[in-house]
Amino acid sequence: MCGIVGILGRGPVAGQLVESLKRLEYRGYDSAGVATVEGDHLERRRAEGKLKNLEARLHGDLLSGHTGIGHTRWATHGKPTERNAHPHMTDNVAVVHNGIIENFRELRAELEQNGANFASETDTEVVAHLVESYLKNGYSPQDAVKTLLPRLRGAFALAFLFKGHNDLMIGARRGSPLAIGYGDGEMYLGSDAIALAPFRYNHVS
Numbered sequence: 516m517c518g519i520v521g522i523l524g525r526g527p528v529a530g531q532l533v534e535s536l537k538r539l540e541y542r543g544y545d546s547a548g549v550a551t552v553e554g555d556h557l558e559r560r561r562a563e564g565k566l567k568n569l570e571a572r573l574h575g576d577l578l579s580g581h582t583g584i585g586h587t588r589w590a591t592h593g594k595p596t597e598r599n600a601h602p603h604m605t606d607n608v609a610v611v612h613n614g615i616i617e618n619f620r621e622l623r624a625e626l627e628q629n630g631a632n633f634a635s636e637t638d639t640e641v642v643a644h645l646v647e648s649y650l651k652n653g654y655s656p657q658d659a660v661k662t663l664l665p666r667l668r669g670a671f672a673l674a675f676l677f678k679g680h681n682d683l684m685i686g687a688r689r690g691s692p693l694a695i696g697y698g699d700g701e702m703y704l705g706s707d708a709i710a711l712a713p714f715r716y717n718h719v720s
């Protein structure tokens with residue numbers, strides 16, 4: 516079972532994201548990653564295997580963004596490699612995903628026909644490319660995600676970041692858990708409230 520965490524914070528969040536993911540380690544995973552909004556662009560670090568490998572990446576190549584998402588992956592579609600690890604990214608979107616997008620083959624074929632280049636073997640990457648296509652058509656991030664959801668079959672939890680939006684994190688779920696926490700000037704997302712336990716927050720769902 517994979518894990519999702521998201522923090523819309525007041526200081527650099529990469530370290531906190533990894534600490535939260537550690538609380539979900541008991542569920543098992545094969546790779547991990549984090550992405551943050553770094554000024555006007557998105558950045559990610561990913562690693563196969565244990566979170567200590569991701570920590571080593573982050574020590575060598577720091578992220579300083581105040582808004583970020585993190586994921587521990589248990590592969591369902593595609594090998595447990597760094598290339599398939601989440602977050603998945605396009606020019607303007609980063610996404611982490613728990614669950615399965617059942618109709619990803621049709622969606623991928625459609626997106627590839629329209630020129631999208633896929634970098635992974637996962638079902639998840641169609642989500643990033645679909646949202647990217649809506650953004651390129653002028654949708655706001657919120658409307659892009661709203662337009663995405665009816666196109667997906669299956670059970671999922673998703674957390675998104677958007678290039679150029681330092682104060683925005685969008686979460687969506689259908690049939691998979693995703694908790695939201697409101698803190699003091701901070702907000703959190705977690706696939707399990709245990710991930711959010713160290714933070715001072717009010718749990719709402």
Ligand code: HGA
Pocket residue numbers: 516517588589590591592593599612613614615616637638639
């Ligand atoms: N289908 C996605 C996420 C897998 C998952 O939720 N595992 O528990 C993938 O294979 O990356």
